[in-house]
Amino acid sequence: MTSVDAPQRTGTPVRPDRPRPVARMTINLVVAAAFLWAGLTVDVDLGQLVEAPATFVRILGLMFLPPDLGDLVPSLAAMQESVQIAWIGTLIGALFSLPLGFVAAKNVGDRVTSNTVRQVLNGIRAVPELVLAIALIPLAGLGPFSGTLAIGIHSIGTLGKLTSEVIEGIDAGPLEAATATGASRLASMRWGVLPQVMPEVIAFWLYRFEINIRASAILGVVGAGGIGGLLSDFVTYRRWDRAGTAIIVVIGVTILIDLISGAIRRRIIAGPQGDVDPGSDVDLGVHGPTPDGSDERRDPRGVLPE
């Protein structure tokens, strides 16, 4: 672990920012006011809140002490469906978002098209998967097919945006070189841009897959397939022991896939040696998240659920 090494200090020390008491006060006041308003007006029965902890402990006991492991197989089967929904959904997203990402990137597409496509991608992103699933169920029927389409469509929005951002950050040299040799537009994209962005883009696909697992685990509550439907039934019929098993399966499989996918992502980004210096300034896309304004950080290591 290199993280405990003292940082190197070179050149003039950076002076810390002068505290701005007025700004801080404003933020605190706004947050406090909003919280007070929401807390005082929200429709919550305080009696509920008082009883909650005791019920909570009791039900947790019913769920996990012990969980009904006889139900492990159906839960695993339902979770398998969720994983499949996430997988195919991510593939749909990847397939459509790659060309859209190129068109949406400011530095390779023309301005009008890139702006339009970016707005469309933003629009897709704004609608949650579950809402999409609800809209799709009449078209694609109850079941995993609707869920897959919902996840796929939402992923087009998120992945398209990320892809275009990666493309906007490329080194222009290879692109210029390809153009200078008389390459067609398509050929210069293929040889000047694609090789530069592919590792990061694939890392984002995997990262999206991890997020989509979480999304597909709940699609079942509206009837769009996966383990959510099972869990929803267990909870409705107060079969806490079975619900406990289903939750254990969700947690286990999600963490397992996170680990595998995370390892592959690091391998893709860092190369076979895998020795990314965590302190280096080179943006490998695996550093700590830096919310530079984009809602999904260029950080396939940190998991942002949405």
Added chain:
Amino acid sequence: MILVWVGLFVAITWLSASERFGIGFSLPELIDNFQRAERIVAQFLDPEWDVFFASRIVDAFLETLQMAIIGAVIGCSLALVFAFLASRVSAPGTGAFVAGKAVLNLLRAIPDVMYALVFVALVGIGALPGILALILFNIGVVAKLLSETVDGVDLGPIEAAHAAGASQLQAIRTGIFPQVLPNYIAYSLYTFELNLRASAVLGFVGAGGIGEVIDVFRNAFEYERVAIVIIQIFLIVFVVETVSIALRRRLV
């Protein structure tokens, strides 16, 4: 080696898409369905604009807003504790660090709606289970992001604090917290944004907010009204996101 990966990829995809072992993905069926669902599509494409400001919808959106605020404030505050536990730089010991990380991974592995589902069963329907779900969800998001920021802080101020005899808590307070404060505010804004989007769907399981209204309309097959609410969610998320991004750009 490449061949093995490609083979694995094709096999997983084929199995997942197949009718027998997977989700049964078929384009012809979709096209067929599209034709049959013509009426519903027509309903969707002809939103009922009159209900745009209906009090029932506005009230539900207000509840969504209240839930998002309460969830974010409480969740982000609690996240501070977990974030400092889950970074080697600030954790008081290896045991606390391992435990903190483990709790965070566990928290993040459960989707928001699943929390809501369980809380609805525990405390009954309404805004409360939604708020509780958002709190847990927010702890997971903010603590994860913030702990990674803490990993990367300048260690100088912490050493200085310890050298001056500060306790671990005092060192965190004076040596780390000021360094990560801008990030913390940015992450908190980001979770507020996420909450608005999330609380739109929490209502599907009875946990309050605008989702409940969508669910009612959907069950009554009033898709022209569902369309209106979707448009409104879209607009609100879009505006909040734009403002939040502008604020976050200035912060970090």
